[in-house]
Amino acid sequence: xxxxxxxQLSQFSGIKSHTIRIWEQRYNALQPHRSEGxxxxxxxxxxxxxxxxxxLSGTGKKVSQLCTLSxxxxxxxxxxxxxxxxxxNDYEYFINQLIAGGMSYDEINFDKxxxxxxxxxxxxxxxxxxIYPLLNRIGLMWSTNNIPPSQxxxxxxxxxxxxxxxxxxxxxxxxxxxxxLLFLPEDxxxxxxxxxxxxxxxxKGKHVVYLGPNVxxxxxxxxxxxxxxxxxLLFMVHRYDANDVAAYINELxxxxxxxxxxxxxxxxxNEEISSxxxxxxxxxxxxxxxxxxxxxxx
Numbered sequence: 001x002x003x004x005x006x007x008q009l010s011q012f013s014g015i016k017s018h019t020i021r022i023w024e025q026r027y028n029a030l031q032p033h034r035s036e037g038x039x040x041x042x043x044x045x046x047x048x049x050x051x052x053x054x055x056l057s058g059t060g061k062k063v064s065q066l067c068t069l070s071x072x073x074x075x076x077x078x079x080x081x082x083x084x085x086x087x088x089n090d091y092e093y094f095i096n097q098l099i100a101g102g103m104s105y106d107e108i109n110f111d112k113x114x115x116x117x118x119x120x121x122x123x124x125x126x127x128x129x130x131i132y133p134l135l136n137r138i139g140l141m142w143s144t145n146n147i148p149p150s151q152x153x154x155x156x157x158x159x160x161x162x163x164x165x166x167x168x169x170x171x172x173x174x175x176x177x178x179x180x181l182l183f184l185p186e187d188x189x190x191x192x193x194x195x196x197x198x199x200x201x202x203x204k205g206k207h208v209v210y211l212g213p214n215v216x217x218x219x220x221x222x223x224x225x226x227x228x229x230x231x232x233l234l235f236m237v238h239r240y241d242a243n244d245v246a247a248y249i250n251e252l253x254x255x256x257x258x259x260x261x262x263x264x265x266x267x268x269x270n271e272e273i274s275s276x277x278x279x280x281x282x283x284x285x286x287x288x289x290x291x292x293x294x295x296x297x298x
Contacts, residue, residue, distance in 0.1 A: 003033075003035075003041045003042070004041060004046075006042070008147070011137070011138070012137065012147075013047075013050050013051055020050070027063065029053060044104045051099060052071075052096075053066045053067060055093045055100075056077055056078065058093055078097070082116060091130050094117050095137060097109070098113050099138060111158075114126075135193065138155065141193045156192055159195075160192065163195040167195070170203065171202075172202075173206055177205050177207055178293060179207040179227070180207065180231045181211070181223060181229040181232045182198055182201075183215040184213040185214075185215065185234060188235065188237060190235065190265075191213045193235050193237075193264060194235050197233055197285075200289075201292075204289075217251055224256065231259060232252075232260070232261045232262065233261075233262040233282075233288075234261075234264075235263070235264050236265045237266060245268060249276060261279050262280045263282065264288075268281070
């Protein structure tokens, strides 16, 4: 569905709703539509226009000037700016352009922008400084259901392809480094956060055993019988009944005596694991990094 509220525009662009309204009233930046019930909404072209204005406002141009330009003129300015030397560390610009490409199903521009990022910043910086903030911005890292399902699936699949390619190009891990087991519980398919964790841990020299989404505990048990791991990391995005969470946690503890278990996602709260010394709740990649042991020196 190609309809967005002003709060969604604010979420995707990083600009407060109040500011967006001021830009509308003062500069005629956007022209919202009205539903049959007289509710204001914005379509994909309006979202892309806003993201272009926000992107270019970081180049030193005034918002008041940008808002008077047509969509074609904004696009031309984008091309000129991307061809200049002014993008040395402008991560926010690329975050906005990737969101714009993804939300408008524009794979050509999404892929072009992504390739541009790789050339300018290299693989690791692109993922840490651009892809990770992008996932958080559109709600695909630690939670879900923040964007229309069709766009969520589209962006998720584009990024999954990119992440698998990046992960495939990485070495398996530094000899002697700790081993991590990564998986999503049964009926959990929201894989982007787990894939990013896979990439991030590998970038730090850690060994990763990646089981993927929708993994029953019986498969986790079989894996632990076959190999020795130091840590487990899983995402729980969906909200579950408290009794079901408690039962799952207790069963997981029985399978993993002496192991550290890291859980991310909005499907579990700190209170539900606060009494379990083996569990650590993560809410950002920075928290994950803070728990990593330093890379061993050869």
